[in-house]
Amino acid sequence: MSRSLMKVISAAALVCGPVSVGAGAAAGVPQLPLPPIGGGSGIVIDDRAECTLTAIGYDAAGRLVGLTAGHCGEPGAQVASVTYPSYGVLGRFVYADHELDYAIIQFDDARVAPARDVGGFAIDGLGAPARFPDVVCKKGRTTGRTCGVAWGDMMGRGSDTWTQMCVLKGDSGAPVVIGSTLVGMVNAYWGMGCLGPEVGTDINAILADIDSRDDVGAGFRPI
Template sequence: MNERARHRSLGVAGVAAAITFAAVGTAQAADPPMVGGGSGIIVDSQAQCTLTTVGYDRGGRLLGLTAGHCGQAGAKVVTEANPNYGVVGRFVYSNPELDYALIEFTLGKINPVARVGETTITGIGAPAQFPAVVCKKGRTTGTSCGVVWGNLRAAHHETWTQLCVLEGDSGAPVMSGSTLVGMVNAYLAVGCLGPEVGTNMSAISADLEARDDVGAGFHPIQ
């Protein structure tokens, strides 16, 4: 975890000023912003991260996933594409061990989509294995693809890949085709040399089920 902590994607200078400006005006009259896996989000006017996916749980709540180090329960979320629209959701749960967080969106405040740019999410699947190639979509480095190295540490919930990731890509969906298999959590070298370390979606789904609370039965929007 010490390696990961040194490379986590945290705040970006200038975000607070942008949000201060965004609070002025009557943006709520506009259409809700489109949000899906790969969308940029701003957390508490400080951290810029990437949404892993958006969908519903068994209770019909509209939820999103991102990296756990992006925020704690209660943190406010605005969309990077349309910060003037205001707060669209809040963090409701953050798991430091698996490094994922759950966001509950206010119904009507976003337009949830399965496709952002060239990335389409059709479901959640098991971790990819060497020598498969996976792709990610992050708000900083966009789309990049690379080989899967597998699980190179004792932790059973993570997979290492040769993906280009930088600050702000935390939470980015890791895809095998259109199947969501993981999220971006850390990089262990300077720049895009990699490797990237990500939490497996199978581990996140299992944790949500075990909690039997908000997020149980989560499935991406179709």
Template sequence: MAKKATFVVVMIAALCGWLGVGTSAASPPAVMGGGSGLILGNEALCTLTAIGHDGGGRLVGLTAGHCGEPGYEIVPERRQDVGVVGHMVGKSRELDYAVIEFDPAKVTPVNRIGPVTITSVGSPASFPDVVCKQGLRTGNTCGVVWGDLMRTNETWTQMCVIQGDSGSPVVRGTTLVGMVNAYLGVACIGPELGTDIDVILADLNAHGGVGAGFRPI
């Protein structure tokens, strides 16, 4: 993992955006799913990877770990009128993913945002598969898969991503295979780099607690 951390620091542009926002009084529940925009800690902009339930029946979601820290409040980017709908409750710095626990009274979970639908989770994509993502900033983009070029449980693709797309679900058809974490070099020109979803789920299950046993809606 040390090799991976060095590579990330030297070569990768992280993909969360930043801004200051306010929240307001409660409103009807926000519809949220993989591809929904998130405001974390009143300043970071990222994207929800998937939403579902863990083994304890809690409503939880995933996003990129560099988007915030445990305790950060979560506000839907497109439904800021709803206010805080959950909190980041844990993260992995090594695998760059985070777990969000949502308030089920404030969120209506769905498996489709835009043209991306998630019906299952699966093994990583490989060349010459084509995968797609739904992100806060660049919406729906697709690209060829290059594979796990560094043998680090991360898959490189040619999808267009920019800041704010961190956490976006990467799908092969309707199967969730990864999350967007970064790009190399220049946005939408250099390859996208993302963590494989099977590795994330295995890590969640190994550590237990909130998020363990996660299954998407």
């Protein structure tokens, strides 16, 4: 299945797309303590839709950046927190790749406390793609923490990951882990949410593509 076909299927099935929200997220001013934001945090994009942050960390230039699904927003889109709306805009999309379906967010480090653990869901390293019969878990804005068996790269593209985790609209971008090791990102599901398999992207393929651009995000590693 081509990545472009997966997007068509995703749209038709409301596959892990952003959840629409009403207007009115506060513009906000910096407050103390700063909101803890990390992999598994729900994010609001342009006060209209919600997705999930994959990971947060620093790139080689020392910028505080995060990852999410590419269909969640375009460059310039503003990012706020689902959990801490009063803190206002915390960052902006700076790049969106629609082939691998990932996006880079540059956060304002004066407004965010980067977190390694969000609600008991911790990320402490990077790992190889999940393969059958690995058990993987994710934390998403909509369905929270769910786990399931990994099927591997079913289509042989080298970047896709297939699992049997429950995901729904709004879980886009959710981190996929084995234990506490980040191995992928949630992008879509096949057929019916929480019944059909989840389809995502290998985190190593994403990071390799980011590094090849030698721009914001290059050298990114989670905190």
